Amino acid sequence: MKDPTFWILARATGLTAYVLLTLSLLAGLVVKSRPFGRALKAASVVDTHRFLALLALGAIGLHGLTLTLDRTVHIGLSSLLVPGLSGYRPLATGLGVVAAELAGLVIVSFPLRKRIGLRAWRKLHWATYGVFALATAHGLAAGTDSSQPWAFSLYLGAVFAVATATAWRVFTRPIRPKGASRVQDSDRPLAV
Amino acid sequence: MYKILIDRSLCSGFGACADLAPDIFELDSGGTASVRVGTTDDPVVHDAAAACPMAAITIVEEAAA
Numbered sequence: 001m002k003d004p005t006f007w008i009l010a011r012a013t014g015l016t017a018y019v020l021l022t023l024s025l026l027a028g029l030v031v032k033s034r035p036f037g038r039a040l041k042a043a044s045v046v047d048t049h050r051f052l053a054l055l056a057l058g059a060i061g062l063h064g065l066t067l068t069l070d071r072t073v074h075i076g077l078s079s080l081l082v083p084g085l086s087g088y089r090p091l092a093t094g095l096g097v098v099a100a101e102l103a104g105l106v107i108v109s110f111p112l113r114k115r116i117g118l119r120a121w122r123k124l125h126w127a128t129y130g131v132f133a134l135a136t137a138h139g140l141a142a143g144t145d146s147s148q149p150w151a152f153s154l155y156l157g158a159v160f161a162v163a164t165a166t167a168w169r170v171f172t173r174p175i176r177p178k179g180a181s182r183v184q185d186s187d188r189p190l191a192v
Numbered sequence: 193m194y195k196i197l198i199d200r201s202l203c204s205g206f207g208a209c210a211d212l213a214p215d216i217f218e219l220d221s222g223g224t225a226s227v228r229v230g231t232t233d234d235p236v237v238h239d240a241a242a243a244c245p246m247a248a249i250t251i252v253e254e255a256a257a
Contacts, residue, residue: 031206031245032206032207032211032245034243038242041242042208042242042243042244042245042247043244043245043246043247045245046245046246114201116203117206117222117223118222118223118224119205119222119223121204122223123206134253
């Protein structure tokens, strides 16, 4: 009998990565829309967003590592790098590979944002939606547990949460304090 | 009076400050926030500083001249 340890770990780390990715995306969405007002400081939410993203990347790495160590489906290192090479559900696995590589690109781009250019970096950040869509499709199509009600509910809940937070982000404008700005002229603007 | 300081090395162009106080903050062509004025008596600058995702805005309270 084959040892199922790595197979179980691969499934667990895959689901963990998906949950962390979803939480990171949700944290990123509330940075600017600020549905909790002053209760949450924007800078703290960004720190949480980045921390969750790094944890998600770590979980994705463990997902790949445990898949290569597992002997149930025989996924080699090349299959983890090149989409479609896996003999096990090649399309569904390939979606996961693209999602992981895109996630890595988005996360690594943060410290390079000044070099890339802020506008280009922000455009690249929109790829996170692609990562989420690909990860959802990958999980549903390749995941052993996705037919289980609890796992399907998890995917459904994640999609609902991201859709709701996106709608909030799109349809709400920042709340400006009452009263017009009273600007005082000065010698010149200051920046450090 | 409030003196506004922006750490441009931290600013990542989220634009929350310009959304909240467009008379005081703007994004330059590179997407980095800058101030239209150096000082203001509008307390909205505190909201803008709190809303900055990168904590790049510092408000220094000064005595009026």
